Amino acid sequence: MASDTLTIIDNRTGRKYEVPVHGGAIYAVDLRQIRVSEEDGGLVSFDPGYMNTAPCQSKITFIDGDLGILRYRGYPIEQLAEKASYLETAYLILRGELPTKTQLADWSHHITHHSILHENVKKFIDGFHHDAHPMGMLVSTVGALSTFYTEAKSIFDAESRDKQTYRLVAKMPTIAAFAYRHSIGMPYAYPDNDLSYTGNFLNMLFKMTELKYRPHPVLEKALDVLFILHADHEQNISTSVMRGVGSAHSDPYCSVAAAAAALYGPLHGGANEQVLRMLNEIGSKDKVPAFIEKVKTGEGRLMGFGHRVYKNYDPRAKIIKKVAYDVFDLKGRNPLLDIALELERIALEDDYFIKRKLYPNVDFYSGLIYQSMGLPIDMFSVLFAIARTIGWIAHWEEMLLDPEQKMKIARPRQIYKGAEKRDYVPIEARK
Numbered sequence: 461m462a463s464d465t466l467t468i469i470d471n472r473t474g475r476k477y478e479v480p481v482h483g484g485a486i487y488a489v490d491l492r493q494i495r496v497s498e499e500d501g502g503l504v505s506f507d508p509g510y511m512n513t514a515p516c517q518s519k520i521t522f523i524d525g526d527l528g529i530l531r532y533r534g535y536p537i538e539q540l541a542e543k544a545s546y547l548e549t550a551y552l553i554l555r556g557e558l559p560t561k562t563q564l565a566d567w568s569h570h571i572t573h574h575s576i577l578h579e580n581v582k583k584f585i586d587g588f589h590h591d592a593h594p595m596g597m598l599v600s601t602v603g604a605l606s607t608f609y610t611e612a613k614s615i616f617d618a619e620s621r622d623k624q625t626y627r628l629v630a631k632m633p634t635i636a637a638f639a640y641r642h643s644i645g646m647p648y649a650y651p652d653n654d655l656s657y658t659g660n661f662l663n664m665l666f667k668m669t670e671l672k673y674r675p676h677p678v679l680e681k682a683l684d685v686l687f688i689l690h691a692d693h694e695q696n697i698s699t700s701v702m703r704g705v706g707s708a709h710s711d712p713y714c715s716v717a718a719a720a721a722a723l724y725g726p727l728h729g730g731a732n733e734q735v736l737r738m739l740n741e742i743g744s745k746d747k748v749p750a751f752i753e754k755v756k757t758g759e760g761r762l763m764g765f766g767h768r769v770y771k772n773y774d775p776r777a778k779i780i781k782k783v784a785y786d787v788f789d790l791k792g793r794n795p796l797l798d799i800a801l802e803l804e805r806i807a808l809e810d811d812y813f814i815k816r817k818l819y820p821n822v823d824f825y826s827g828l829i830y831q832s833m834g835l836p837i838d839m840f841s842v843l844f845a846i847a848r849t850i851g852w853i854a855h856w857e858e859m860l861l862d863p864e865q866k867m868k869i870a871r872p873r874q875i876y877k878g879a880e881k882r883d884y885v886p887i888e889a890r891k
């Protein structure tokens with residue numbers, strides 16, 4: 461008997477099946493042959509929350525959650541955060557290799573020269589209420605770009621895909637910054653092509669009346685590192701949404717809008733916003749033990765803690781903690797830091813968190829940094845979305861080019877538990 465197979469005995473029928481094992485997985489469709497009768501549709505795997513389902517093969521990001529390892533295209537996140545720039549990392553994630561000098565210059569040129577928004581796009585942003593959440597503005601505006609670049613529908617045309625990629629990576633910061641300026645009633649600041657990706661983003665956020673905005677190198681670097689850390693994270697929910705919507709062959713703007721909508725949720729990218737709200741609610745270090753007790757009795761969660769994949773310290777959280785101190789040295793210590801440190805100290809010693817392997821995740825400290833940089837809480841998930849755009853695009857393209865996936869729409873099965881067939885009851889006869 462071949463060793464790379466799985467033997468299944470169906471005790472309902474006594475039948476025996478042998479299904480191939482490919483690289484640690486069985487094909488779920490191989491279960492379909494297991495049936496009790498001709499009418500039976502065959503066995504399916506039931507997996508709410510996709511706890512143990514791999515919908516694709518991917519070469520982009522590797523995570524070992526038990527060991528706390530994260531690599532993009534094989535390169536450890538620690539090395540990229542220390543040595544690479546965000547745009548260099550974005551190129552790596554998309555193309556699979558680190559760029560040469562010429563490739564990086566070309567890539568940066570394309571991104572830089574697509575950062576301006578069509579003037580009509582500004583009108584959408586103008587139309588939002590002054591207190592609209594910037595993530596809502598981002599989601600709708602990036603979706604609206606689909607109406608400006610109709611050739612984006614040609615998803616199997618490599619040249620068109622490249623063009624939409626440049627536009628998306630370039631315009632996300634512009635939309636985000638315009639949404640921020642709109643919410644504070646400031647005129648929009650246009651992109652400055654002389655600046656780096658993150659330097660320009662700071663320019664669009666914070667430029668006042670000066671002729672030339674000069675980003676502080678510490679803040680520019682801190683934001684660059686944060687963007688690198690958020691650039692991809694394999695099959696998280698927003699990336700799965702990108703792949704799911706993309707599998708219907710929707711254009712990339714609509715797919716990115718859907719992915720960003722998933723990121724908005726407080727259990728995903730919205731968690732950094734919730735961390736800040738939680739720290740504000742706790743208010744002082746001495747109230748931390750009581751808050752932890754509340755969490756342990758099931759009253760809320762410790763936001764910024766726990767992860768579906770990491771059952772160890774999130775490697776991104778370790779790097780972020782270092783960046784936080786660089787920013788605090790410049791901007792002054794964020795008063796909420798002491799509450800965060802105390803939460804972390806107590807939680808890491810507490811049985812409840814130890815048993816469940818709950819450690820700080822990427823969002824635990826990122827919000828403190830963003831706040832110290834002068835960004836309002838509402839903007840935190842928007843920053844995450846800018847950085848993650850390249851990850852979404854890389855997965856979308858990988859899916860489209862994968863012969864196994866490109867013509868397969870994502871279509872999960874269900875276990876139907878509803879009513880049996882019954883006849884329509886006229887409204888007069890209903891109780």
Ligand code: CMC
Pocket residue numbers: 693696726727728729731755760761762763764765766767768769816818821822823
């Ligand atoms: N605080 C308190 N208890 C928790 C937490 C938390 N943050 N996270 C999980 N638990 C408990 C949960 O109550 C459950 O306990 P029990 O076994 O007694 O029912 C156990 O740990 C397992 O939780 P789970 O919900 O089954 O775990 P999951 O893998 O489905 O959830 C998570 C992962 C990230 C949604 C969850 O840990 C959470 O809600 N964390 C807070 C939100 C957060 O920080 N999200 C950002 C994630 S990192 C950024 C990103 O990649 O999106």
